[in-house]
Amino acid sequence: MKSIEELEKIRKETLEKVNLRKDRNGIRITVGMATCGIAAGARPVMMAILDELGKRNITDVVVAETGCIGMCKYEPMVDVYVPGQEKVTYIKVDENKARQIVAEHVVNGHPIKEWTISSVE
């Protein structure tokens, strides 16, 4: 059973890592979390993104939510912001796609064009 006491251990370990961290890449990922997004499966998408980043020990990517942008039929939608580049909007994302977006776009720097909004509009 997990206890609150364990948190202190995690705090110490994480603090050591944070102090070593120099790479501030400023990448930001947002997941549409309005009623439309949630109903379409935004929560497992967000959890998959967090899990994939965690597995890869990527700690300098900000994950947040965004509201509805009026394109509810394309939810779940995920935006990836890389500094100096145009925002990329992925549509109809599921857990698998979310993991691949982290691997290909966030880690390797190659947006997956077939899954973006520009492939349909």
Added chain:
Amino acid sequence: MKELSLYILDIAQNSIKAGAKNISIKLEIDHKKDFMKVSIEDDGCGMDDELLKKAFDPFTTTRKERKVGLGLPFFKELALQCGGDAKIRSQKGVGTYVEGTFKLSSIDLIPIGDIPSTIISLIVSNSDVDVSFEIMSDGRKFSFNTLDIKKLLNGVKITEPSVLRWLIEYLEENINCVMEV
């Protein structure tokens, strides 16, 4: 939506949009009374009487991107289907309280679902917002508050992957423990 926890996430997202600093989610389960109550309370901007009166109306929304707002109507519909009801109280500048009641024996009741994922999603959505969660099930109780966790973390962000991973397991274990029949 297939899980009650998704409805909770949806309504709590309203709280975030309303600029809440604190969101309190409570879940009360009583098998003897065939009763479940879910409540979400925030200290966000609240609503004036005019908006409050229309809060469960699907053609009410504060958004400009679309003309419908289905979060609260869905929640009320589900409660009504399950032999219960939904209520809302709000005061401009003070906050909003939403409550749904359900009959546990209702054939239309959906699973409570993944509460830890809902809480983690809220924490990540806006890590400045503090989320408290309390579950009471047939006399057993578990409560959780991000404020306490942040104090213990003392300088380490609650959104660090190692912390989130621990939180998921901590919440899963404790919630399962309380809900065990």
